[in-house]
Amino acid sequence: MLIGNGGKFSPGSRYSLSSRAKRLAPSQTLALDARVKALQLSGAKVINLGLGEPDFSTPRHIQKAAIAAIEEGFTHYTETAGIVDLRKAIAQKLWRENRIRYRPNEIAVGVGTKQILYHAFQALCNRGDKVLIPTPTWTTYVEQVRLSGATPVFIPLAPPFKLRAADVEKKISRRIKVLLLNSPANPTGAVIEKSELQKIGRLARAKGFFVVSDEIYEKLLYKGRHCSLASFGPDVRAQTLTVNGFSKAYAMTGWRIGYAAGPEWIIRAIVALQSQTTSNAPSVAQKAALDALLGSQEPLCRMFREFKARRKFLVNALSRINGIFLTPPEGAFYCFVDVRRLFHGKLRTSAEWCAQLLREKNVAVVPGEAFLAPGYVRVSFAASLQELRSAVKRISDFAHGS
Numbered sequence: 093m094l095i096g097n098g099g100k101f102s103p104g105s106r107y108s109l110s111s112r113a114k115r116l117a118p119s120q121t122l123a124l125d126a127r128v129k130a131l132q133l134s135g136a137k138v139i140n141l142g143l144g145e146p147d148f149s150t151p152r153h154i155q156k157a158a159i160a161a162i163e164e165g166f167t168h169y170t171e172t173a174g175i176v177d178l179r180k181a182i183a184q185k186l187w188r189e190n191r192i193r194y195r196p197n198e199i200a201v202g203v204g205t206k207q208i209l210y211h212a213f214q215a216l217c218n219r220g221d222k223v224l225i226p227t228p229t230w231t232t233y234v235e236q237v238r239l240s241g242a243t244p245v246f247i248p249l250a251p252p253f254k255l256r257a258a259d260v261e262k263k264i265s266r267r268i269k270v271l272l273l274n275s276p277a278n279p280t281g282a283v284i285e286k287s288e289l290q291k292i293g294r295l296a297r298a299k300g301f302f303v304v305s306d307e308i309y310e311k312l313l314y315k316g317r318h319c320s321l322a323s324f325g326p327d328v329r330a331q332t333l334t335v336n337g338f339s340k341a342y343a344m345t346g347w348r349i350g351y352a353a354g355p356e357w358i359i360r361a362i363v364a365l366q367s368q369t370t371s372n373a374p375s376v377a378q379k380a381a382l383d384a385l386l387g388s389q390e391p392l393c394r395m396f397r398e399f400k401a402r403r404k405f406l407v408n409a410l411s412r413i414n415g416i417f418l419t420p421p422e423g424a425f426y427c428f429v430d431v432r433r434l435f436h437g438k439l440r441t442s443a444e445w446c447a448q449l450l451r452e453k454n455v456a457v458v459p460g461e462a463f464l465a466p467g468y469v470r471v472s473f474a475a476s477l478q479e480l481r482s483a484v485k486r487i488s489d490f491a492h493g494s
């Protein structure tokens with residue numbers, strides 16, 4: 093649903109919203125979350141599998157670092173790009189884990205990955221430019237690209253939703269300015285094969301487009317090792333913005349810390365935009381993020397083991413439901429499920445299917461429409477095994493009309 097102008101003012105009135113705001117489609121996942129919270133407040137026993145955030149608490153040592161920062165009075169504005177220690181620690185991480193060398197002045201820390209992406213598109217795109225986005229996709233990219241004045245050009249993918257260089261090549265035109273990559277992906281959990289990533293890097297060089305590579309789910313990978321596009325040599329690195337954050341890996345969604353690493357000319361633009369919008373990411377949260385990188389990684393391993401067990405359970409349990417089809421996710425914490433065979437001629441869309449599931453069985457999942465993939469639903473396994481067991485039972489009853 094678009095914002096519209098609320099119907100309050102006549103078109104052309106000086107009191108109407110901008111056309112930019114009117115065209116904006118608010119986040120459907122956040123809207124679903126608000127609806128679930130309202131239902132839960134009214135006493136309904138809703139199992140929420142719509143969540144895009146780990147259900148774990150932020151590890152204790154990270155919390156303690158934030159408390160220490162407050163007690164030490166580290167509560168003022170910081171450098172716009174983020175504190176130097178954090179940017180140094182991110183640079184070390186990117187070299188150690190991703191084999192990409194960045195200097196601290198090639199890194200910008202922002203208020204969550206979402207804000208970093210918003211500024212990246214603002215920094216890169218002009219009206220008339222085109223941005224390639226593989227679908228299914230997290231629609232924040234689509235709205236942010238539109239807000240920058242550019243036009244999204246979609247690359248529709250079929251299961252198993254793994255982007256190949258040939259898919260990109262088919263869509264290349266003169267106006268393509270940016271390719272958006274998200275591997276592992278939200279909502280499909282698909283991972284781009286290393287060999288394809290390498291070819292995409294070569295294509296970017298040959299055709300001269302820029303790549304924004306959102307790698308926020310890199311730590312949640314159930315098969316193989318994560319591979320960063322920018323690690324394929326200096327030429328590819330020069331045309332890539334590597335984007336990441338602390339929300340998913342460290343269960344830090346509320347702290348709002350994300351970052352971008354890339355050539356200095358684009359980082360400078362992102363920092364300039366930040367200087368006129370948010371000033372800096374919260375000082376205390378930056379200290380917490382620093383501790384996340386420098387402190388023990390054991391809590392992260394524990395969370396990963398738990399996600400792995402839940403994934404195994406959910407993939408098996410959902411696959412056993414007659415009429416449900418899914419490709420096991422290779423990364424992230426979502427199963428992306430084809431429910432079209434469960435419409436039984438009565439329902440027309442996955443949005444209707446999800447609404448009915450919520451109404452009748454108190455289970456919240458996100459309709460594929462929220463990811464430009466009607467007919468599918470996204471089932472998050474950022475919930476306990478016990479909740480997943482009950483939810484699957486309810487979904488199965490719903491599917492079989494009992």
Ligand code: PLP
Nearest residue numbers: 144204205206278308337339350
């Ligand atoms: N990128 C992807 C693919 C996501 O799924 C999300 C959140 O759902 C984000 C970025 C935003 O993360 P952050 O909390 O750092 O803004």
